[in-house]
Amino acid sequence: MAKTFIGIDLGGTKILAARVNQAEVFKREYRFLPEDNGDENVVINIMIEVIKTLMDETVEGIGIGLPSIVDADEGIVYDVQNIPSWKEVHLIERLKPHFDVPIYMNNDANCYALGEAYFGQGIECEFFVGLTIGTGLGAGIIYNKELINGSSGASGEFGILPYKDRTLEDYCSGQFFDTEYGINGFEMFEMAKKGEKVALDAFNIFGYHLGNAVKMIMSTVDPQRITIGGSVAQSNEFFKEKMWETIRDYPYQRSVDNIQIAFSDTNNRGMLGAASLCFDSKSVNI
Amino acid sequence: MVMTKKSVIGVSLGGKMLLVGKVVGQNVEKSVIKKINNSDSESEIIKEIISTIKEVMDDTVIGIGFGAPSLVDVKQGIVYSVRQIKSWKEVHIKEILEDTLNVPVYVNNDANCFAIGEHYFGKGKGVNNLIGLILGAGVGAGIVFKSHLYSGSNCGAGEYGNLPYKKHDLEHYLSESYFDNKYGFSFDSLYKRAKNDDKIALAIMEQYGNDLGNAIKMIMYTVDPELIIIGGPIAAAFEYFKISMWETVLEFVYPHSLQKLKIEVSEQKDIAILGAAALYFDANNKIMIK
Secondary structure, three states: OOOEEEEEEEOOOEEEEEEEOOOOEEEEEEEEOOOOOOOHHHHHHHHHHHHHHHOOOOEEEEEEEEOOEEEOOOOEEEOOOOOOOOOEEOHHHHHHHHOOOOEEEEEHHHHHHHHHHHHOOOOOOOEEEEEEEOOOEEEEEEEOOEEOOOOOOOOOOHHHOEEOOEEHHHHOOOHHHHHHHOOOHHHHHHHHHOOOHHHHHHHHHHHHHHHHHHHHHHHHHOOOEEEEEOHHHHHHHHOHHHHHHHHOOOOOHHHHHHOEEEEOOOOOHHHHHHHHHHHOOOOOOO | OOOOOOEEEEEEEOOOEEEEEEEEOOEEEEEEEEEOOOOOOHHHHHHHHHHHHHHHOOOOEEEEEEEEOOEEEOOOOEEEOOOOOOOOOEEOHHHHHHHHHOOOEEEEEHHHHHHHHHHHHOOOOOOOOEEEEEEOOOEEEEEEEOOEEEOOOOOOOOOHHHOEEOOEEHHHHHOOHHHHHHHOOOHHHHHHHHHOOOHHHHHHHHHHHHHHHHHHHHHHHHOOOOEEEEEOHHHHHHHHHHHHHHHHHOOOOOHHHHHHOEEEEOOOOOHHHHHHHHHHHHHHOOOOOO
């Protein structure tokens, strides 16, 4: 019987999950989290329940992506966004008694990048970066299909790099639109589609900052391709041109000529990437 | 059959100096230093390199590693726009040396050589994920990931000097020329003054440590290594900027990375030659039989 793996993508408001193998998605599942999600057990129990509905005898591993700081070695997750009770959850320790297969975890940006590397636009890429732009800016660095995890999972945190008077994340995520214009990224996208000048200008400036972010990624990890996902990626038609214009003055012409930038075409890569933690055989496991 | 000791030649080309050495086991057994006339033509400098290599070459040599301060096409072994050597715009050095010397040749930039050299011959032995950071005329780093050199798609990884910082970029604040431009002292004279307890020199070093600390945080946010090894001429003055560097690094937001992070200074005197030679071991990923 073919081996399968369960991927779980925990967001601040919902859990997306699926049972997959390297070629196919067999079964999907999702749950919304209760608004007041109480003590840490509430979300853990929902997660266990979701896994149980997907579980069968073909499952060889479970991978979990989390929107927070993750110590993949120890199986601990810290300070999860929108789930206040998850300050320090020893997640693997809590799940292990319920399931008889290895369990892996990592942060959502790393899972996104792995998902692209195994299922999407990072296939056949030796040096690859998956960049997620939503309420924050996160990235996963993949080298020969292997995640560069860093000593404690802080790698790929380009959003925290100092940039202008604040950090890169302030200028290159949805926060930029809220802070600078008092309009969220989704509304701004709607306005841009209607051709409203303020929105077109805002995306243009956003494209400039994102171009600078790409150059910073080129300076540090020099990928062959960057694939951009997350909610803000959907509006790429309005910032792509300025982004490229900004990249072109990078000091190494050869790198400018060679760099490929793509935008993600689906939002299930995080979940698939979480499952990929299982067959990223060299990934840290428990 | 008699087992002969195998050896690898390391070649380090600088803007003014050429270093060539034969590496046996963990040591440089025979080395030659030549001054380079950097206004010479491309072919004159190539000729000089080949004749210098021949001075240490013998039949135990199984490969050559070549490091240069330049952009490099690692796969094809081409160096582009070598710093200070105007005639070296695009030199197919791998092909040229392999045709002449009949052993495999591996080419990379100086910062990458430094990092992989420390992994095989210096403070990075046994450490899988490390950064070698060079502070000198320029600022560049080499990344070793899972015991392999991570050069990037265009050999452009680790160019932390390019990252924007304050009003310029990191290289502006962390390379030797900063001391001249900002304070009107060369690094060497400043270092001497610091050794004599000169208050101004010590204050400048302290500020340098703050800036370096910020650079290290940027390294941690991007690749989060276990070890950072600092090399290049400025590393000699480490004791004068070490404390302020750590004070800044300790502001890092991930406490678990901080607990694991080590920062050390290179003490390997022959690192330029050893680093170039280490390219051979990285490419073949094996430890030399002694």
